[in-house]
Amino acid sequence: MAEVTEKQVLAALKAIIDPDRKADIVSLGMVSGVVIRNDHVSCAIQVTPERGPHMEPLRKAAEDAVKALDGVKGATVVLTAERDVHGGPKGGHAHPQPAETAPLLPHVKSIIAVASGKGGVGKSTTATNLALALSQMGLKVGLFDADIYGPSMPRMLGIEGDPVSPDGQTLLPMENYGIKCMSIGFLVPEDSPIIWRGPMVMGALQQLLRDVRWGELDVMVIDMPPGTGDTQLTMSQTVPLTGAVIVSTPQDIALLDARKGLNMFRKVDVPVLGIVENMSYYICPQCNHEAHIFGHGGAKAEAARLECDFLGEIPLDIEIRETSDRGEPIVISKPTSPHAKAYRQIAEKVWEKAQAIIASRKGPKISFE
């Protein structure tokens, strides 16, 4: 079956009428960012922030209309709240704003998502130490905390204060230990949880990615929200990911949580660089004895079975928890420790693979005469 075209998607969306403005959402210039990948379609509908909460039925109708198209296996439509929904700067003709259609993160050479099937497996700890280890390899690194339900980067990187906006439009990233970082945690106080409506999440994340002056980066590490739902899927479709790293504990691998993550990325054609087994074994702080509480080596075998690489294992060790919880991740505070070394080995593997993927995308240099 031929792949659906953007034209067909827009034709289907023309049937969706904005109840307030009594015209279709395409003519009103509300649709942007149509991405078609592997028979999955994603796009955004721009609304003003105050209308956001009432637009869920419209979003759903749009998603259903796209899903109903021949050749479409899945569709994700998100609502975004933009500053100027009505098009041109002086209220002129509705047309897509260049900032919305421009590719995300054009000056970032590679983007690595760190994901997990569920929360609490050490995804953020791994993302942080991985980013710092990449930086120690001499790379320019950014760390984007997309875990908006529990942003932990301000704490893990020991950064306090508010990001600065020199022009009122863009934000300067925060910095510590030589890496740039942005997190919703810098923008909202820790004790004021935001109730996120699913569709608003992607809008907020995209806006954060776009509006931060990351500058030129060799690699951006994204700490994904935990799980494998719509947010994660949309994120994987809209951000040009080079590859994904799945973090799992030994018991979750057995419970198939890691497999869900793997399948999600494969579905949207994002290469899975491999699995990291976290809390792989326990090191007793008293006697340094290694205890294999959850069994050991399972991830390696499971990775092989899933035809996915095994990137390494990190033990359950109180030093890892203490250092990251006090904002001095182990790669920084104990660089010669075996755990820091393990993170660096993982980083080297990740970087090698990312480079290979980028090179293969540029196409072979060999020409046949």
Ligand code: ADP
């Ligand atoms: P997630 O991002 O998956 O929710 P976190 O990285 O926030 O998980 O980790 C949850 C808790 O477990 C944190 O307190 C963290 O310090 C701790 N932790 C993570 N990995 C390890 C480890 N290998 N050894 C000890 N504690 C760990």
